[in-house]
Amino acid sequence: MPRRKRYPFVQHFTDRNGRARLYFRKPGFPRIPLPGPYGGPEFLVAYYAALAGNPDEIGSSRTIPRSMNALVVAYYASADFKSLRPSSARVYRNILERFRLRGIFLDSLPKLVNLKALQHEVP
Numbered sequence: 001m002p003r004r005k006r007y008p009f010v011q012h013f014t015d016r017n018g019r020a021r022l023y024f025r026k027p028g029f030p031r032i033p034l035p036g037p038y039g040g041p042e043f044l045v046a047y048y049a050a051l052a053g054n055p056d057e058i059g060s061s062r063t064i065p066r067s068m069n070a071l072v073v074a075y076y077a078s079a080d081f082k083s084l085r086p087s088s089a090r091v092y093r094n095i096l097e098r099f100r101l102r103g104i105f106l107d108s109l110p111k112l113v114n115l116k117a118l119q120h121e122v123p
Contacts, residue, residue: 005039007047012038024050072100 009026022034024047032050036042063070075081075096081089 007039009051010034010038010047026051029053068099068102072096 009024011023011025013021015021022038022043024032024034029050032046032053034043034046034050036046063073076093081092084092
């Protein structure tokens with residue numbers, strides 16, 4: 001009997017109703033249901049489309065545009081932040097996380113900038 005071809009990142013399981021489920025589950029990508037039987041034509045089309053897709057950023061669905069959280073996430077992904085030494089990045093991250101926890105929107109930012117007060121606060 002020939003061995004069945006394996007496809008990376010495919011999860012196969014039987015749900016509580018006894019139906020076989022197939023999902024594409026690659027780290028950093030959304031979970032995508034795959035149709036048809038394993039290795040069938042519909043499965044292959046959906047599998048290769050999912051494999052060629054772009055990964056989602058972690059937490060992107062929870063980030064509100066024009067919020068402090070969106071600004072902090074963009075800064076963490078920037079080359080400026082990635083080029084910092086680890087000790088500097090840790091200090092910057094601690095200060096920025098205090099801003100992020102407040103849930104500030106960028107429209108209200110000019111009214112409250114006082115970095116010294118934030119540095120001495122304990123969350």
